[in-house]
Amino acid sequence: MSLGRNLTRLETIWFDYSATKSDYYLYCHNILFLFLIFSFVPLPFVFVELIRSASGCFDRYKIQPKVNNSLSDMFRCYRDVMKMFIFVVGPLQLVSYPSIQMIEIRSGLPLPSCSEIVIQLVVYFLVEDYTNYWVHRFFHCKWGYEKIHHIHHEYTAPIGYAAPYAHWAEVLVLGIPTFLGPAIAPGHMITFWLWIGLRQIEAIETHSGYDFPWSLTKYIPLYGGAEYHDYHHYVGGQSQSNFASVFTYCDYIYGTDKGYRFQKKLLKQIKEESKKSNKQNGGEKFD
Ligand SMILES: [Zn+2]
Numbered sequence: 109m110s111l112g113r114n115l116t117r118l119e120t121i122w123f124d125y126s127a128t129k130s131d132y133y134l135y136c137h138n139i140l141f142l143f144l145i146f147s148f149v150p151l152p153f154v155f156v157e158l159i160r161s162a163s164g165c166f167d168r169y170k171i172q173p174k175v176n177n178s179l180s181d182m183f184r185c186y187r188d189v190m191k192m193f194i195f196v197v198g199p200l201q202l203v204s205y206p207s208i209q210m211i212e213i214r215s216g217l218p219l220p221s222c223s224e225i226v227i228q229l230v231v232y233f234l235v236e237d238y239t240n241y242w243v244h245r246f247f248h249c250k251w252g253y254e255k256i257h258h259i260h261h262e263y264t265a266p267i268g269y270a271a272p273y274a275h276w277a278e279v280l281v282l283g284i285p286t287f288l289g290p291a292i293a294p295g296h297m298i299t300f301w302l303w304i305g306l307r308q309i310e311a312i313e314t315h316s317g318y319d320f321p322w323s324l325t326k327y328i329p330l331y332g333g334a335e336y337h338d339y340h341h342y343v344g345g346q347s348q349s350n351f352a353s354v355f356t357y358c359d360y361i362y363g364t365d366k367g368y369r370f371q372k373k374l375l376k377q378i379k380e381e382s383k384k385s386n387k388q389n390g391g392e393k394f395d
């Protein structure tokens with residue numbers, strides 16, 4: 109009645125669902141969403157990896173095709189992530205509610221429009237990407253790497269389940285860049301859920317170890333993707349390249365993508381030269 113109009117169908121569903129629930133309870137839905145995302149989103153990549161190991165048929169999409177992961181390897185990673193989820197991620201969600209209250213994430217009506225949701229999500233991704241870049245760079249100093257970040261780098265050829273695989277302190281600290289966007293442009297609880305979910309799905313794709321040409325994320329301007337972040341893991345602890353979590357612009361601006369660009373150029377040259385020499389050899393055969 110206070111909206112001065114009839115509720116839309118979506119608003120009615122939201123009202124029926126949320127009216128009797130506290131904001132704290134709604135906020136804690138993120139625990140369930142994160143559990144589902146951590147458990148099920150990497151699964152298609154597990155099947156692809158198992159099929160590839162057995163038949164080699166996805167070889168050309170695997171970024172580091174010499175590395176094979178068995179089912180038990182991948183399950184071990186999932187088990188470690190679940191331990192971290194139970195002892196760090198879940199409790200962090202349970203106790204971080206006052207911060208959500210402080211920035212005034214709303215859960216009432218009206219629901220945000222699609223354009224409002226999209227604009228806020230873009231802001232969140234940009235803010236997180238920029239802040240995460242600097243935090244990640246800090247983790248690559250001698251102290252940060254040896255004490256904390258080396259755990260995330262145990263996977264030199266990452267897999268989907270390894271996206272949230274990190275030291276508990278890293279999980280806690282990286283919560284700050286995730287929270288900053290909503291603090292700057294607070295929105296609706298639904299936008300907040302979407303943000304937390306999409307950011308993790310993006311991280312899983314980025315750590316999948318596969319670069320599929322049909323991935324929809326290829327259409328996002330300046331998007332890094334799996335091949336981009338894979339290079340960061342491939343180089344390992346010495347890596348001073350490709351720090352950004354989502355986009356490529358920070359590494360470009362601050363000059364931390366030079367090693368990656370050089371390696372890409374080199375690989376392209378080698379490929380072209382071997383193509384040329386194959387052609388010549390073929391030509392000689394037929395002459
Ligand atoms: Zn790193």
Ligand SMILES: [Zn+2]
Nearest residue numbers: 260315337341
């Ligand atoms: Zn990573």
